[in-house]
Amino acid sequence: MSSGDTSTATLVKLGAFALALTVVTGGIWSVLLVINLRMTPAIPWAVAVMALLLWLAWRALRATPRRRRRLRATRVSGPVFAWALVAGLVSVGALTRLWIILIELVHVKGNALPDFSRYPITTVVLVIAMASIVTAVAEEAGFRGYFQGALESRFSAFASICCAALVMVPGHALTQGFALTTIGFYLCVDIMLGTIAYLTQSIVPGIFVHVVGLVMFFAFIWPYDASRRFVPVEGPDAAFWVNVYQLVIAGVLALIAFRRLARITAPLRAVTRASD
DSSP: OOGGGGOHHHHHHHHHHHHHHHHHHHHHHHHHHHHHHHHOTTSOHHHHHHHHHHHHHHHHHTSSHHHHHHHTOOOOOHHHHHHHHHHHHHHHHHHHHHHHHHHHHSOOOOOOOOOGGGSOHHHHHHHHHHHHHHHHHHHIIIIIIIIHHHHHTTSOHHHHHHHHHHHTHHHHHHHHOSOHHHHHHHHHHHHHHHHHHHHHTOSHHHHHHHHHHHHHIIIIIGGGGGGSOOHHHHOOOHHHHHHHHHHHHHHHHHHHHHHHHHHHHHHHHHHHHHHO
């Protein structure tokens, strides 16, 4: 990118665009889903409509050579993709434990989910899949592609990743609230995904990791938050300590995987820096 592409004014515009893309895309999906579930819950037409809208948005995001460079939806080699998935999915395992621990330690708003038991299983599966894809694609394209990529051309990787994560806070707070524990959790998630995008110089592995992580949370974590014990009142049980141990083990394994990913992608990042 040229210096004009990464001026302060351009970075502000790209950050605002990334936030707007995420909020607007999620808002459209929410409206379609509410209408669908109220009118014809047995026919998940909102999934098909949103898939079409998402495809059109993706085409627009890469309609010109400059947009394609900013999007960073580039292919990566097999080993890079594999290690990115390993690092990301092990991190997702650690983050599921972290979320449960935080929920049991502090009362937070959490995620408002539909009562899936009221709807056909086909509808539930398709809705969860589309909700995960919509969020993953919008955030990875807007923040890890357009915004973080531009930041990396002017600032250090650490500063770029953290800045992109911080700009995302208002978007998360709109749906999850401004609780410090929730914001801290999402900062961890966004830093992890930002690191994958930086190390691989692509948003493609991060989209896969993001989708899998959201499916895990939608299906197996968030629906059970209301029934979790409140440790400050009830005290920790064996399951609480198991979650703590699993968090530590998965966290260490994730760091090892990221270190390996960083080593095998070092030549790729060197080429990218040389071309800027």
